[in-house]
Amino acid sequence: MLLENTIRNKRQEKDILLMTHIVLGYPSFATNRKVVAQMVENGVDCIEMQIPFSEPMADGPVILKANQESLAQGTSVKECMAFGAEMAAEYDIPFLFMTYYNIVYKYGEERFFKDCQKANIQGLIIPDLSPEMGENFFKLATTYQIAPILIYAPTSTNKRMASLNRSANGFIYCAARRGVTGTKSSFDEDFDTYLARCKAATTLPLAVGFGIQDRADVASLTGKVDMAVIGSQTIRLVDEKGPEAVGPFIAGLR
Amino acid sequence: MDTKGYFGNWGGAFIPEILHETFEQLKISYAEARKDPAFWQEYLQLMGSYSCRPTPLTYAENLTKHFGGAKIFIKREDLNHTGAHKANNVMGQGLLVKKMGKKRVIAETGAGQHGVATATMAAKFGFECTVYMGEVDVQRQRPNVFWMEKMGATVIPVKDGSRTLKDAINEAFRDWVTNVDSTHYVFGTACGPAPFPEMVSWFQSIIGQEAHKQILEIHGRMPAKIYACVGGGSNAMGIFQGFLGKDNVELIGVEAGGKGLHSGQHASRLCGNDATPGIAQGYKTMFLQNDEGQMLETHSVSAGLDYVGVSPILVDLWEQKKVRFESATDAEVMEALDLTMKMEGIIPALESAHAFVQAFKEAPKLGKDEAIIINQSGRGDKDIFTIAHAFDDPSWKQFIIDRAKEYDK
Numbered sequence: 265m266l267l268e269n270t271i272r273n274k275r276q277e278k279d280i281l282l283m284t285h286i287v288l289g290y291p292s293f294a295t296n297r298k299v300v301a302q303m304v305e306n307g308v309d310c311i312e313m314q315i316p317f318s319e320p321m322a323d324g325p326v327i328l329k330a331n332q333e334s335l336a337q338g339t340s341v342k343e344c345m346a347f348g349a350e351m352a353a354e355y356d357i358p359f360l361f362m363t364y365y366n367i368v369y370k371y372g373e374e375r376f377f378k379d380c381q382k383a384n385i386q387g388l389i390i391p392d393l394s395p396e397m398g399e400n401f402f403k404l405a406t407t408y409q410i411a412p413i414l415i416y417a418p419t420s421t422n423k424r425m426a427s428l429n430r431s432a433n434g435f436i437y438c439a440a441r442r443g444v445t446g447t448k449s450s451f452d453e454d455f456d457t458y459l460a461r462c463k464a465a466t467t468l469p470l471a472v473g474f475g476i477q478d479r480a481d482v483a484s485l486t487g488k489v490d491m492a493v494i495g496s497q498t499i500r501l502v503d504e505k506g507p508e509a510v511g512p513f514i515a516g517l518r
Numbered sequence: 519m520d521t522k523g524y525f526g527n528w529g530g531a532f533i534p535e536i537l538h539e540t541f542e543q544l545k546i547s548y549a550e551a552r553k554d555p556a557f558w559q560e561y562l563q564l565m566g567s568y569s570c571r572p573t574p575l576t577y578a579e580n581l582t583k584h585f586g587g588a589k590i591f592i593k594r595e596d597l598n599h600t601g602a603h604k605a606n607n608v609m610g611q612g613l614l615v616k617k618m619g620k621k622r623v624i625a626e627t628g629a630g631q632h633g634v635a636t637a638t639m640a641a642k643f644g645f646e647c648t649v650y651m652g653e654v655d656v657q658r659q660r661p662n663v664f665w666m667e668k669m670g671a672t673v674i675p676v677k678d679g680s681r682t683l684k685d686a687i688n689e690a691f692r693d694w695v696t697n698v699d700s701t702h703y704v705f706g707t708a709c710g711p712a713p714f715p716e717m718v719s720w721f722q723s724i725i726g727q728e729a730h731k732q733i734l735e736i737h738g739r740m741p742a743k744i745y746a747c748v749g750g751g752s753n754a755m756g757i758f759q760g761f762l763g764k765d766n767v768e769l770i771g772v773e774a775g776g777k778g779l780h781s782g783q784h785a786s787r788l789c790g791n792d793a794t795p796g797i798a799q800g801y802k803t804m805f806l807q808n809d810e811g812q813m814l815e816t817h818s819v820s821a822g823l824d825y826v827g828v829s830p831i832l833v834d835l836w837e838q839k840k841v842r843f844e845s846a847t848d849a850e851v852m853e854a855l856d857l858t859m860k861m862e863g864i865i866p867a868l869e870s871a872h873a874f875v876q877a878f879k880e881a882p883k884l885g886k887d888e889a890i891i892i893n894q895s896g897r898g899d900k901d902i903f904t905i906a907h908a909f910d911d912p913s914w915k916q917f918i919i920d921r922a923k924e925y926d927k
Binding site: 321335418442 | 522530531532533534535536537538539540678679684688691692695696697698699794795796797798799800807809810811812813
């Protein structure tokens with residue numbers, strides 16, 4: 265309930281919220297620190313921090329490369345946990361972890377939740393874990409009051425969306441289109457029909473991600489959903505122009 | 519398989535939500551096909567007319583005399599169309615794709631045999647076809663790339679991660695989530711999210727059904743042991759299913775021992791101590807991974823066995839002690855290959871030669887009235903570059919040098 269309430273309260277003040285994404289340890293934790301500072305100072309409302317995995321099945325080339333390079337430098341889950349705790353203590357916005365299920369499984373599910381709770385992490389996005397495959401995970405999420413964020417896709421049927429809604433918490437992450445992260449999406453009539461289906465299936469706040477790259481994209485979502493998710497674009501920006509470029513980019517999105 | 523796709527503690531379906539609906543449809547189509555006797559009849563007819571089924575069970579008389587123990591029989595999957603057991607699975611899935619009305623197929627490939635088989639099937643059925651192949655494997659198996667392209671497939675070298683089979687699988691999944699409406703992913707082995715492990719094993723069970731009948735005809739009773747190499751595990755599942763539950767038949771899976779089980783350079787998941795339970799590539803199995811769940815680099819002389827995971831069905835059978843696992847090193851494989859070529863005039867694929875290694879170790883210990891079957895999953899002529907290189911063959915090297923000079927002009 266904590267994350268959902270935070271989002272609802274913030275939404276009272278802004279027409280649309282922004283969630284951003286970083287890959288932990290890429291290009292370094294020092295750069296992650298600078299990027300998060302710039303994001304928070306420029307009004308980002310929520311940050312998902314990806315714990316790198318060697319097999320990031322749902323990610324496109326930009327985030328895939330970031331995962332691999334972070335691991336090549338020796339990034340560990342323990343360091344990611346410590347970094348998450350540091351950020352959550354320093355800034356007054358919700359921080360989430362995004363990763364793949366094997367990372368949680370190998371860490372030990374309950375230990376992972378305990379450490380997330382200690383670190384004040386408010387939600388988890390695990391794209392390869394559905395409620396039916398993760399019974400224990402979803403129970404622990406309730407016990408430890410950490411929101412399991414579920415994803416809706418344009419291919420999800422109405423029945424499926426309703427069923428996912430029963431296990432979801434915090435907000436629903438709507439993938440704007442088919443495919444992996446990092447390619448441009450178009451927000452056409454089909455998209456509006458899809459959004460209407462998402463809204464009908466849940467009372468949770470809605471975030472939309474996958475291919476949101478600029479002010480025009482954010483504008484086209486304003487008034488329709490609660491939160492826009494910027495993923496690969498800020499990673500590209502840091503690659504090309506360094507962490508200092510993130511602040512002005514974020515400030516220019518709304 | 520239970521309702522969640524598990525075999526004991528292993529398997530399941532850990533997939534992104536985008537694929538949920540397409541898996542629901544696939545499960546329905548697969549269940550309908552399994553219930554419909556006409557589907558299997560159509561499959562048998564196709565494999566008899568387009569491929570070379572039933573494949574023979576060859577009595578290896580010279581090897582038998584050489585080892586002086588059990589009669590050695592070889593199940594000849596190398597004589598299947600495209601030269602490996604892979605065609606069994608691919609043609610079956612092709613029939614299913616026709617039923618589902620999809621027009622495009624994609625596949626991952628390690629050794630290239632599954633890619634070639636898929637390209638062949640796509641050409642025959644008129645599907646568009648894209649094959650993902652790790653860059654390392656493209657180098658190792660260049661002739662297969664040539665044939666795939668000639669049959670109209672697009673081959674995409676994968677440059678991420680370890681640039682081998684697992685990375686090709688990830689990339690194929692990325693394609694699938696993007697083109698899910700038009701495309702079926704022809705998974706190549708008995709791994710991946712449910713229903714693939716069971717479905718692929720079902721199509722491969724044709725090997726065991728034939729072998730069961732053939733050994734009774736030739737030998738008059740059940741064999742003592744059956745040997746199959748295990749990469750993902752589909753050829754092993756194929757032949758084992760014909761003999762599972764027969765008390766006196768021992769089933770032996772042979773993994774890639776690479777440079778030795780203690781070298782850290784192998785792909786042995788079940789007979790070594792390096793693999794642990796994990797979830798990746800859509801399913802739960804024993805993976806070669808580190809303590810934090812990051813997959814390790816694997817090594818094998820054979821591209822087709824060079825994989826971090828293994829069929830969840832085989833892990834379940836291993837836990838139940840219904841299948842024993844052994845490993846063969848790269849060096850042992852070359853020796854067994856050499857011997858088989860010289861004594862029988864048969865060229866096993868490097869993958870299949872792993873099964874020969876273990877069979878050769880155990881055959882002399884068995885009585886002359888007993889029989890063993892080696893599943894020769896594929897033919898070795900596709901490996902000509904790797905095998906010639908490993909044998910350090912001087913005249914072959916000279917040929918390559920001369921040919922390169924010719925192209926250089």
